[in-house]
Amino acid sequence: MNFKKVGVVYRKELLEVLRDKRTLFATLILPVLLYPLLIVGFNSIMTRQTAVMEEQGATIAINDSVGNAVSRLLAEEIGTIDNYNLVPFTATTNQLYEDKDVHAIVSIGDSLGADGTQFYKVYVQYDKSKDRSRIVFDKLYDSFKASEKKLQKQQLQASGINPEFLDLISVRERDTSTAQKKMGMLLGMFLPYIMIIMLLSGASTVAADLVAGEKERRTLETLLVSSAARQELVFGKYLTIITLAMVNVVVNLFSISFSLKFMLANSAAEMSGVQMPISAILILLMAMIPLATFFAALLLSISTFSRNMKEAKTYEQPILWVAMMMAMVSFLPAVEMNNLMALIPVINIALLFKAVMINEYALSHLLITIGSTLVLDVLAIWATIKLFTSESVLFRSEDDSGSLKAVGKNKNNFFNPFYGLVYFSLALIALYYLGTYWQGKDLMSGLLKTQVFIIALPVYAIIRLLKLKEKEILRIKMPKATELLLIPFIAIPAAIIVSVISQLINIIFPFPPKYVEMLSKLFTMDASVWKVFLVMAVAPGICEEYLFRGFIIRFFEKYGTKVAIVLSALLFAAFHLDPFRFVPVFLLGLLLGYLTLRSGSLVNSMLSHTINNGLALVLVTYGSSAWLKPLISGEDSLHYWLIIPAVIVFTGAIYLFHKVTEKGVPECAE
């Protein structure tokens, strides 16, 4: 790659952006104007609202059950508040209160102390959820306290004591530290959200234009025939998006800072000492860079994939929504940064942000955040470069074999990724609502019903409906005896390898204890071993294979065997709705996909899946019995050394499997 050419592309794209008044307005001018207007405007409206409420006054019902000089004084004092009028408590008062014609009901009672002193108790009934009622209460409270002081002074004077005694110590507060803290907390909540949104909007204004826009304006072809390499073009454009996203963030941040500063300087004395933590903001800007690179890469690949700007914007939409929702995590007080959270894009930055604001961030989190983001960056950039070299994406032909009409003509057109994803989503929704409901009612039968009615039967129904050849499409055929014989030697070590891997993952990203409890409940159901084996091992082995390796994998086979295996494994892992088991289930999915496509027989993966689940069951059920002891450390974890024999046996068995299925190749290449 020639960096000079990357620079040429980058400079030209920036020049074009600078000459585009709309982008310029959205990224530079708007934020500079927006925040001062927003903050000043909001502030003045707030002040005005409060003033209006103060002027409004209130109607107070007095229920005076004491009726002496003191209680009358209390009522009189309320009457002296501006715009407050008093009504006596009658039978209709409660109704008036409901109708909001009376804003508060004050009941005055009394009691006698041990030495005969008369104490007064005042009950105030009001609606605390209403701003206006709260103001009423505050005023009433102040009024009562003023009355109290008046009475106390009278008493003191009567006893010959100087009434000034009551004001012996006067306390005034000027508390700047709380204001500072409040500010930090508030900023910690809002800033990450605002900055992530700004970053996204900055990136998305140009991303769609950069490739999809070039397709639309028919300039991409000229670019592609030039001798600049694809990577050079991609990187030049990539840097442009990052730059714009970061510029947008910086401009917005400065605009927010200045208008806040301005507002604080002009506000009441108690806030005047508050400072914006500039050093923290600089760290945060640095932390935004990985996020910017990630979104730039993602949006660029979308832009490249899309036919035109409109399509690109449509694809961008859901991503922006999801990202915004994830950014909202900064509003949740309970969520804190840990190693797992540091893996999830957007959320990791939002939480890192929050941690930086209160000065409590761990270096490891920062490193994991940057590391995981880099991995995703590389993937997205790689995909974009691939797309850039793919003629079908740059000049999409009118191949819409996925349309319903085309499916009507040729049923095999049904198996395209779009329908695959639609089917998968529907199954997932059914699993989430119906499956959870069934399992909640009765775990055992619920699990079985889920396997049969949600996972397997709908596939069968569709195959029938489209009159497809079930055996051929789903690869239902008896494998060779040698293959079946090899399966245990593959499945058992694979299960061990996968368990050890998930144990390792558990060390870095510990499962929450609640989760472990829930999982073990699942495995130790109150039923005979054989029933549990049927529900937890045999049924998933048959039904899930029927769906994923039989049906789902077919939708992706037009992109080649490898892609089909990986995608079906990803969906298989996602289907388990469990982030903690995602990696192990994905690995298992890869193996099962390979077994089926390589041998052309679903039975192989069904058997393998059953053995795998069965082993997990054995581990949980008999983990504490003597004959398993040598293999197990702790409660139900395997010894790490087991991975060595497992890998050896696994490699050997896979090698043999590969050999005996040599003839199966044409079937899966097709």
Add this chain to the structure above:
Amino acid sequence: MIKVMNLSKEFPKKDGTVFSAVDDICFEAKDSEIVCLLGVNGAGKTTTMRILSTIFKPSSGTAEIQGYDIQKNAQHVRENLGFLTGDTGLYNRLRGSEFIRYFGRLYGVAEKTIDARIKEMADMLDMHDFLDKKIEFMSTGMKQKVSIVRSIIHDPPVMIFDEPTSGLDILTARNIVSFIRECKQRGKCVLFSTHIMREAERLADRIVMIHKGKILANGTLDELRIVSEQTDLDDIFVYYVNKFTDETEVLAHEF
């Protein structure tokens, strides 16, 4: 030099079958030679040229530009090729000179050379008046001239122009035609496409007739005249198209 060997290109169709836009074609264009790809709308001219420019991958067969294979050596092909399609867009927000310079830099041409070449070609194509105008405000002819300069800013030995004069007035078109002759004079290999017979007649050393993705005829104007026993290129073209239709019908009957 361009060498096309059994080149085919198929596009997937709506109903899942494929459509042959270019069907097993062979021809050559030597240095200092202008070859015209002549055919009606949809004949496969643009598709052929796009394959030669490495934008499309051929379904089968291959081609060479200056001895470089279009698939195995795409990078070298692009370096040695100037390619202009009829309907390419330009960056509206750039000025003419900025646009040309951008591509010059992408081809790795030195700044000084770019300046010199822009000046030289602006002289030839008479474009000094609008070179610093924003492309947005240029007329079709001005844009076309900018595009031509853009396509050959790196002074490539092989030039492919897809309908270079379409949509232009007579004077501008003549300007461009004489420019192409000038290129030949300098030893370039030029392949251009058109469906305007007069242009082919006036400019081409050799004419390759293409119809429904197949080559009907390939030769100098005189050779074609002799074979078809017609003088006018219009008539020659109709002669070959009729011959082709008859042959395919006969074929259809045989099967």
